[in-house]
Amino acid sequence: MEPLEHPNQPETAISLSGINLWFENFHALKDIEFEVKTGEIVVVCGPSGSGKSTMVRCINHLEQYQQGQVEIFGRSLANKKVASQIIRQDVGMVFQHFHLFPHLSILQNCTLGLIHIKGMEQSQADHKAKILLERVGVADLADKYPGQISGGQKQRVAIARALVMDPKILLLDEPTSALDPEMIKEVLDVMVDLAESGMTMVCVTHEIGFARKVADTVVFMADGCIVETGPAQQVLGSPQWDRTQDFLAHVVVNSPATQNKI
Amino acid sequence: MTQSSKQTQLKIFLPITARPPPGVADTWLARLRQQYFSSALSAALTVATLFLFYLLISPLVDWAIIKAVWSAADRRECYSISPDGACWAGIVHWFNNIIYGRYPDLEQWRINLVFIALVAWAWPIFVSRFPHKTLVFLSLWFIFPLFASYLLLGGTHNIVSQIFFAVACAMVIIIVACLVWLLLGRGLNPSHSSLMRLRLPALGLTVLAFACQYYLVLVPVETTRWGGLFLTLVIASVAIMMALPIGILLALGRRSSLPVIKYLSITFIELVRSVPLITVLFMAVTMLPFFMPNSVELDKLAQVLVAVSLFSGAYMAENVRGGLQAIAQGQTEAAQSLGMNYWQTMLFIVLPQALRLMIPNIVTSFISTLKDTTLVSIIGLFDILLMAKNMALDKKWLDLHTEPLVLIATIFFVLCYGMSQYSLHLERKLQWSH
Numbered sequence: 196m197e198p199l200e201h202p203n204q205p206e207t208a209i210s211l212s213g214i215n216l217w218f219e220n221f222h223a224l225k226d227i228e229f230e231v232k233t234g235e236i237v238v239v240c241g242p243s244g245s246g247k248s249t250m251v252r253c254i255n256h257l258e259q260y261q262q263g264q265v266e267i268f269g270r271s272l273a274n275k276k277v278a279s280q281i282i283r284q285d286v287g288m289v290f291q292h293f294h295l296f297p298h299l300s301i302l303q304n305c306t307l308g309l310i311h312i313k314g315m316e317q318s319q320a321d322h323k324a325k326i327l328l329e330r331v332g333v334a335d336l337a338d339k340y341p342g343q344i345s346g347g348q349k350q351r352v353a354i355a356r357a358l359v360m361d362p363k364i365l366l367l368d369e370p371t372s373a374l375d376p377e378m379i380k381e382v383l384d385v386m387v388d389l390a391e392s393g394m395t396m397v398c399v400t401h402e403i404g405f406a407r408k409v410a411d412t413v414v415f416m417a418d419g420c421i422v423e424t425g426p427a428q429q430v431l432g433s434p435q436w437d438r439t440q441d442f443l444a445h446v447v448v449n450s451p452a453t454q455n456k457i
Numbered sequence: 458m459t460q461s462s463k464q465t466q467l468k469i470f471l472p473i474t475a476r477p478p479p480g481v482a483d484t485w486l487a488r489l490r491q492q493y494f495s496s497a498l499s500a501a502l503t504v505a506t507l508f509l510f511y512l513l514i515s516p517l518v519d520w521a522i523i524k525a526v527w528s529a530a531d532r533r534e535c536y537s538i539s540p541d542g543a544c545w546a547g548i549v550h551w552f553n554n555i556i557y558g559r560y561p562d563l564e565q566w567r568i569n570l571v572f573i574a575l576v577a578w579a580w581p582i583f584v585s586r587f588p589h590k591t592l593v594f595l596s597l598w599f600i601f602p603l604f605a606s607y608l609l610l611g612g613t614h615n616i617v618s619q620i621f622f623a624v625a626c627a628m629v630i631i632i633v634a635c636l637v638w639l640l641l642g643r644g645l646n647p648s649h650s651s652l653m654r655l656r657l658p659a660l661g662l663t664v665l666a667f668a669c670q671y672y673l674v675l676v677p678v679e680t681t682r683w684g685g686l687f688l689t690l691v692i693a694s695v696a697i698m699m700a701l702p703i704g705i706l707l708a709l710g711r712r713s714s715l716p717v718i719k720y721l722s723i724t725f726i727e728l729v730r731s732v733p734l735i736t737v738l739f740m741a742v743t744m745l746p747f748f749m750p751n752s753v754e755l756d757k758l759a760q761v762l763v764a765v766s767l768f769s770g771a772y773m774a775e776n777v778r779g780g781l782q783a784i785a786q787g788q789t790e791a792a793q794s795l796g797m798n799y800w801q802t803m804l805f806i807v808l809p810q811a812l813r814l815m816i817p818n819i820v821t822s823f824i825s826t827l828k829d830t831t832l833v834s835i836i837g838l839f840d841i842l843l844m845a846k847n848m849a850l851d852k853k854w855l856d857l858h859t860e861p862l863v864l865i866a867t868i869f870f871v872l873c874y875g876m877s878q879y880s881l882h883l884e885r886k887l888q889w890s891h
Binding site for chain 2: 255256257279282283284286287288290292294295296297298307308311312353356357360
């Protein structure tokens with residue numbers, strides 16, 4: 196797929212301002228301020244419990260934040276009706292545990308949204324879904340059911356299912372964390388390919404190798420705050436904060452998989 | 458040189474041919490021996506059980522078949538022919554009443570026709586390769602009851618034929634709307650085009666409905682004359698048909714985030730579930746009229762149908778809720794991320810999985826609903842049980858209780874066992890994750 200065309204001044208795709216979110220009394224997100232430009236690849240990393248998944252889920256309106264505002268291409272998600280409209284048109288999401296629909300075949304998983312939300316004819320939807328399945332390399336599994344395929348294949352199907360709706364933004368919430376080392380590579384390859392096609396992506400991941408290779412911006416979070424934001428080289432190469440340095444030392448040492456991956 | 462000679466010496470691996478596991482008997486005789494006579498204790502148990510069966514079955518066969526009387530004019534004659542055999546002659550004599558109740562003899566073809574139509578109508582659902590199952594299912598749900606009540610009730614000025622009329626009018630409106638849409642030259646999107654494909658059947662049905670309303674008026678048969686197995690099946694199938702939608706709505710209501718809907722659903726479910734069905738029936742039939750204006754005359758059967766439907770709906774709600782709770786939150790989130798709204802998420806993602814999980818419980822509910830319908834005999838509807846009781850009051854067949862009860866037990870067993878077997882078949886068919 197050829198890169199999407201961008202105007203000279205890339206517009207703001209996602210903007211989060213003053214987001215505060217509590218789970219009961221637990222303050223999970225604190226004063227989050229954060230912007231993503233069109234075509235930008237953002238990798239969000241940080242220790243578990245730092246609120247990175249929660250933040251990404253806010254972008255997709257899966258979490259209700261008590262304060263602040265999320266805007267997608269300048270449109271606020273505050274109104275529930277408008278929010279679902281925007282999500283429908285612009286945002287796709289990939290989850291850590293895939294969440295494929297087990298009662299539908301791989302192909303039906305991908306065509307469901309096209310047929311029932313976009314009102315596409317069955318044959319057209321099938322055709323489109325097959326192109327996407329081909330792109331992520333699982334075209335031969337179209338008639339299987341999610342229970343019959345491996346984790347890496349499931350995640351690639353999940354990516355195809357999100358892409359088939361033509362989102363402008365793709366959110367990935369730890370897409371490789373539930374996978375075996377061997378399967379991580381096949382999913383990362385798809386993600387790299389996507390990143391190179393010019394898709395706007397926000398990806399929560401511990402794959403530092405992936406971040407180094409494709410990320411324009413790395414966001415480091417801890418304890419519900421954004422600690423550090425900047426170009427990948429800067430944040431991963433010469434972090435400004437102790438917390439970031441600690442974390443990177445841990446991740447890079449403990450993740451041999453990333454060394455030979457990318 | 459040594460390198461290549463080493464390569465040529467490489468051994469070629471051949472897997473050992475698979476052998477059957479040891480000790481599996483291959484003839485039926487050997488299998489029989491292995492399973493039932495493997496040890497002295499096992500053999501003794503087998504023989505003892507067989508003997509017990511013999512003790513139980515032989516008097517039954519003796520009574521029901523060997524010494525039974527099949528034709529006699531009355532019970533006295535039965536006795537004189539064979540004093541300790543079954544008197545099936547009474548059943549034969551009353552058979553028509555046990556099946557059709559007091560439905561007029563000349564009109565009984567209507568019941569048969571409805572039954573045949575039902576089987577023919579529902580047939581495609583059970584044929585695995587039939588393409589438009591949803592359509593058949595929906596028509597069975599919405600159109601068949603109108604057709605059935607037109608035939609079974611007869612007459613013109615009943616509420617059902619008026620509904621039939623209203624539906625016919627609605628169809629005319631749909632057809633006209635489609636035509637106008639087409640004339641205006643607006644592009645048809647898929648949902649409209651599938652609506653268009655329905656225009657011919659809809660037209661046919663409309664014509665038929667009008668014809669039935671004005672020209673093909675059948676002799677009216679009061680619901681008080683309905684009875685027997687026919688009435689039992691009518692009550693059971695209406696209750697079963699209504700239980701699932703009512704149950705699904707109540708279960709969704711109970712999980713709703715809107716407090717009014719949530720607490721209304723909880724109140725309804727808990728209230729109905731904590732009252733015995735017979736109480737609900739009594740309340741529906743004897744107490745409801747007190748709260749109605751005098752001019753409103755309620756049909757007893759209609760009251761019973763509403764009561765039984767709501768009752769089994771409340772039970773079904775808890776089954777469905779159990780299924781809904783078993784579906785991971787992630788499924789809903791994935792559906793929402795695709796842009797589905799609440800109803801789409803429920804319809805396409807959550808309910809199909811939840812109902813599949815709950816098939817055994819749902820069918821158990823259906824079976825108990827079918828058996829519970831016999832309670833309507835207490836409030837004076839002539840269902841199959843009350844017909845049997847009445848038979849024992851007939852002067853010619855006085856006190857003939859056992860035979861009709863055996864017949865009823867057999868009929869119920871066939872129906873319930875059939876449902877249970879179908880549910881097992883359905884479970885196997887709907888397994889996805891293998």
